[in-house]
């Protein structure tokens with residue numbers, strides 16, 4: 406599975422820089438320790454996290470820094 410690590414908001418059509426990372430897991434398709442990552446700008450953190458939380462997928466929201474090992478290409 407190829408992940409897109411460019412540090413932009415994951416909200417559809419939004420190209421703002423990511424400020425938050427939303428770590429989530431879908432227990433129907435992922436093993437419990439697996440984490441998927443969405444990135445969010447300040448404007449979309451609430452909407453993206455509530456989307457995941459409503460489905461019971463959201464595990465953690467942490468501040469995102471592009472120096473955190475993300476590959477910028």
Ligand SMILES: [Zn+2]
Nearest residue numbers: 414419446449
């Ligand atoms: Zn956004």
